[in-house]
Amino acid sequence: MQCPKCHAPMHTYNRNGVQIEQCSGCRGIFLDYGELESLTRLEAQWSQSAPPPPPAPQA
Secondary structure, eight states: OBOTTTOOBEEEEEETTEEEEEESSSOOEEOOTTHHHHHHHHHHHHHHHSOOOOOOOOO
């Protein structure tokens, strides 16, 4: 696949089960239908499962 912007080759990466194509030239990212929603859902799940920050020290 070639980048629609600069026509450099695109490379496919797997991120948590989502296939992402990234241009090796301009570093642009191409997502298929529904992939952005999948990535935002995974990000929301990750941030919800993160432990709370430690309490601030008392002065």
